[in-house]
Amino acid sequence: MADWIFGKHAVLEATAAGRDMEKVWLAEGLKKKSVEDLVRQLEAQKIPYHWVPRSKVDQVAENQSHQGIAAQVSSYQYASLEQILSTAKKKGETPFLLLLDGIVDPHNLGTVLRTADATGVHGVIIPKRRAVGLTATVAKTSAGAIEYVPVAKVTNINRTAEYLKEQGIWLVGTDGEAKQSFDSVDYNMPVALVIGNEGQGISQQLKKKCDFLVHLPMKGKVSSLNASVATGVMLYQVLQSRNIQGT
Secondary structure (H helix, E strand, C coil): CEEEEECHHHHHHHHHCCCCEEEEEEECCCCHHHHHHHHHHHHHCCCCEEEECHHHHHHHHCCCCCCCEEEEEECCCCECHHHHHHHHHHHCCCCEEEEEECCCCHHHHHHHHHHHHHHCCCEEEEECCCCCCCCHHHHHHHCCHHHCCCEEEECCHHHHHHHHHHCCCEEEEECCCCCEEHHHCCCCCCEEEEEEECCCECCHHHHHHCCEEEECCCCCCCCCCCHHHHHHHHHHHHHHHHHHHCC
């Protein structure tokens, strides 16, 4: 099974990461100087590329922004929970995970992956059902981060939460009704942030499994933040907390 990714930056990141790539299309009319670094990399890795009418790129992009560049790649490979935990252990770092309970907007997931890469998250966990997977839109929005942040897709997110707790990882969930503020927790511990669905938040069953429930203070008229924005605030709070502790 193959998928498409679009845009110069996303394709460059994919080639740099050694992603299996079947072919690359460059739209006729692009200035060759603007893609000479990409072409050089494709030739070095013996990846076939073709100059095609821009309409062909438009067709596979299906209204997505593509900058005249499209690459057909093998589907993204998911990691296992064990691989994610092993990554933290090999680095000698305190586990820092992200558990997403039903994010359905691919732009939100792509943005979350980009911020997760920036803040040192060891892995992201998503459910198999009722949630977006690693699609071409997610790849584009992640600006290359999809190549570096391991993502595990699990059948039962509640059992996964229990497994993480058995591994000594504390679950910190976001909830608008929580009494505890997000900045009152010491994140200098093995932690998995639990982020809920864009509309309904964390499921009641998963919420009960969280060791901490925290809220983001809201002083404006709007009652909640976009899921990816809220996640970004939480991720940087963990990073700041750990930097203060020197870990």
